[in-house]
Amino acid sequence: MSNQHEDQARASIERAKSLVIDSIAETMDLYGVTRSAGNLYGTMYFEKDMTLDEMREKLGMSKPSMSTGVKKLQDYDIVKQTFRKGTRRQTFVAEKDFFQFFANFFSKKWLREAKINLDAIQKAQRELHDLIEDPDVEENLREEAVITYRQMEASKSYYHWLQKMVASIESGEIFEIIPIEDEEKN
Structure with missing residues (x-):
C-alpha cells in the first residue's frame, strides 16, 4: 500500500x-x-x-x-x-463494555434520583402529617394536605421500582429478562 x-x-x-x-x-x-x-x-x-x-x-x-x-x-x-x-x-x-457502562452510569444516577426524592417525600409527609393532625387547621386546608400527602405516597412506588430496577441491573438479572443479542449471529 x-x-x-x-x-x-x-x-x-x-x-x-x-x-x-x-x-x-x-x-x-x-x-x-x-x-x-x-x-x-x-x-x-x-x-x-x-x-x-x-x-x-x-x-x-x-x-x-x-x-x-x-x-x-x-x-x-x-x-x-x-x-x-x-x-x-x-x-x-x-x-x-457498553453493558457495564450502562449498569455503572445509570445505576448511580437512578439511585441518586430515588434517594433525593424519597428523602424529600419523607420530610414533606412529616410536615403534612402534623398539619393533618392539627385540630386548629381549617377543613379545606386539611383536605388539601390529605390529597397532597396521598399524591406523594403514590409517587413512592415509582422510586421503589427504580431501586428494584437498579438492583436487577447490578445483579445481572435484567440481562436474563432482556437478553443481550450477539450481533455477529444476526
Missing part, C-alpha cells in the same frame, strides 16, 4: 472514530454529563490507556479540565485508574 493510500486509510479511520466520539459526547450530554467529558470518554474508549498529558494533547483541553472530566467519569465508574509499566504517571482507561 502506498503512503498516500495509507494516509487516506488512516484519515478514514480517524473520521469514523470522530463520528462515534461525537455521538457518545452528544448522548452523554443528554444525561447530564458535559460534552467535554463525553468527548473525553469517547476518545478514551478507542485508546488502551491514557495519561492526563496524552488526553490534553489529543483533545486540546487544559490539564485542570482533564482532571475534572476524568474525576467525573471515575465517579460514574466508567473510567478507571490504571498503571502503565515503566512510568510513574497516572494512566486511565475507559470502560469498553
